[in-house]
Amino acid sequence: MNDSTLRQDILDELDFEPSIDAADIGVAVEDGIVTLTGHVPTYAQKLTVEDVVHRVKGVKGIAQEIEVRPFGTNRTADDEIAKRAVNSIGWNTSIPDNAVQVKVQKGWVTLTGKVEWQYQKVAAANAVRDLSGVVGVANQIEIKQHASAFDVKKRIEDALKRNAETEAHAIKVNILDGGKVRLEGRVHAWSERRAAEQAAWSAPGVHMVDDRISVG
Template sequence: MIDELDFEPSIDSADIGVAVENGIVTLTGHVPTYAQKVTVEDVVRRVKGVKGIAEEIEVRPFGTNRTADDEIAKRAVNTITWNTSVPNGAVQVKVQRGWVTLTGKVEWQYQKTAAADAVRILAGVVGVSNQIEIKPHASAYDVKKRIQDALKRNAEIEAQAIKVNVLDGGKVTLEGRVHAWSERSAAERAAWSAPGVITVEDRLTIG
């Protein structure tokens, strides 16, 4: 375990203590940055046989002058704003004694992760709480309504003859009877036009 930490170039393992009992690793000591603390955890997780980690490492920045919370907050906001993965204005930052709390709403998990990754490398950060919510995609009801509205708007389609089923996860099934191939194609296009649709299964019959 110590060998793995010594082998990782981004970690100064001199002040890290490691104890192992029944696959549970207890990490103690201190590191100068939060980024190093996260890296230590990642390295230990990679070691074969590790079942759990008790994390007691303290982030102790170099020198006695800690970075002021308002300075950390300013840098965090700028870093998140510059990150193209995170939508502008979606994430809010709060800093208390070097501990950064992220809140807000994004559409995807990778955006939530990107925001945390951006701030954890900043000088003075001792911890990050990622409380960003992931907004659910459009509900099945919303998707169904949008498709039905699109069908009604299309002059080619007899909307009442088409049954729309939507499952959570974006799978749409079209059932019923249409008069021509053009009507069937128009119905498919209407289904695909709704946000959140991932697959469309066309069971429409022509006759």
């Protein structure tokens, strides 16, 4: 697929997605790498745009340069965003009590603390991403390490074998120091790459995934 065809497919997919307004989004493609520019009114829409582009066949990578510009001039104050973020995290039953701390500066929310699992870290970010006034989320929550490297490697490889979307033999799993995982290999679609990454994150103690899987 050439770049101009891929660009048109992306534009069509963005127009097809009802939850976003694609009028102010720019799309450029070079060798399968997509650069997104322009602006959207919420951080949630920015993430949705990225998800939409990821699912288009032929996309090899994304450079995300979209700005978040909230509607109107009366932006939500940082202290109000922080209060809502703390409440939203507190209401989420999958996040341990008092495990996550919140800092807000000019609409950017920074999350810190320690949790047991990756899904809890993701849940904290998801709890604040849709709040009014949020322009970005820096998720710096750490994951406690409590499993051996062998156990982590086996769990990931077993998860890859169970997943219908991935070809487990095409993916190499390396366990590095400090709960880091490196994935290497080649898959046919972006969805396979994502499934492999999710399998890695599902293992206990993993707090960083270096995804070097190529798509093509």
